[in-house]
Amino acid sequence: MSTTMTTESGRTGTDPVEGPGAVVLDGVTKHYGEATAVREMSLSIEPGEFISLLGPSGCGKTTTLRMIAGFEQPDAGDIRVSGRSVLGVPAYRRDVNTVFQAYALFPHMSVAENVAYGLQQRRTPKAEIRERVASALDLVQMRRFADRKSTQLSGGQQQRIALARALVNRPSVLLLDEPLGALDRQLREEMQLELKLLQSRLGITFVFVTHDQGEALSMSDRIAIMRDGRIEQLADADTVYARPSSAYVAAFVGQQNFIEGALTASRDGIATAHGIVQATTARPDLPAGSVAQAAIRPEFVEVADASAAGEDAPTRPNLVRGTLIGVSHLGETMQYLVRVGDDLSVIARRPTPDAPRLAVGDEVVCSWRTESVQLFALDAAAAEAGYVEPPTN
Known part of the structure; x- marks a missing residue:
């Protein structure tokens, strides 16, 4: 019996030409x-x-x-x-x-x-x-x-x-x-x-x-x-x-910042305790108000001193305020770990030549573009894989 499998790369597994090596x-x-x-x-x-x-x-x-x-x-x-x-x-x-x-x-x-x-x-x-x-x-x-x-x-x-x-x-x-x-x-x-x-x-x-x-x-x-x-x-x-097909793939391939929240009425964002996380692509397959996950890769997260955020920062989507709790030099990139409230940590990575000079303890803002956000149905395993435990002290 032959099965059909169409992959995202455009290949089809229906009755393949099964030559040497297939x-x-x-x-x-x-x-x-x-x-x-x-x-x-x-x-x-x-x-x-x-x-x-x-x-x-x-x-x-x-x-x-x-x-x-x-x-x-x-x-x-x-x-x-x-x-x-x-x-x-x-x-x-x-x-x-x-x-x-x-x-x-x-x-x-x-x-x-x-x-x-x-x-x-x-x-x-x-x-x-x-x-x-x-x-x-x-x-x-x-x-x-x-x-x-x-x-x-x-x-x-x-x-x-x-x-x-x-x-x-x-x-x-x-x-x-x-x-x-x-x-x-x-x-x-x-x-x-x-x-x-x-x-x-x-x-x-x-x-x-x-x-x-x-x-x-x-x-x-x-x-x-x-x-x-x-x-x-x-x-x-x-x-x-x-373009990972699920939160599980998003978490396993590369690294993600996962944020949970209630899917908005337009289904193209989530409402969280730290503000709105907005995406460009809606999820009409998920019910409005259901718990969903937003995923943002660290390389898409900008980090800056909080003083540069402006007075309207608390109301802007895709922006969170927190405390810098870790800075790591990874060679070609600088990595920043930011604690946001008591339940969220955000990782940002910036190219070393352009990375901001920030110190542990600084108040900072993290932001990202809407096209950098992907929305997924809630997946507990993916959430656990992508979660960064904030320090207790």
């Missing part, structure tokens, strides 16, 4: 006892696409990857790889390879022997093994380390060898289960760029599992943001960041 999940469900890890998931991944499954622990992303790989079997639905159903097909017979966070290299083997291991198990001719191992090591720029033991390599070098070991089998689909999680920040950022360049050069399908939004945003053609075993939103990076 992956289709059709109504897939997976239970562990009474717990449901994946719920009726339908997803079409195009050949040569770099797609990320993004979400918190327990959302079902790794279970989804393991079902594609063949390490788990779905309880319902179908999975097709390169146009063929893989239900019941063991992992070693699928046209996929997997790279894990734990690289699982054999410490007693050289780099070349680690990469060659899978080919040897398949009884590939020795001459072909030598050629393919050299080619795979060239892809990850590790050929000069071929004779070293894996224990003599850095974390980043081990990650490259794990990639070469997966690529040497020439799969149509490469599955990556948080492979950068063990690396330090600088090396992780370098490897993000290398992975994307490698995928572009090879043209094979990458399915990447991560809980790190930065990784997903920087590398992916599309991102599937998962929640409770389902896909909450599927779109390109720009769409999920600028």
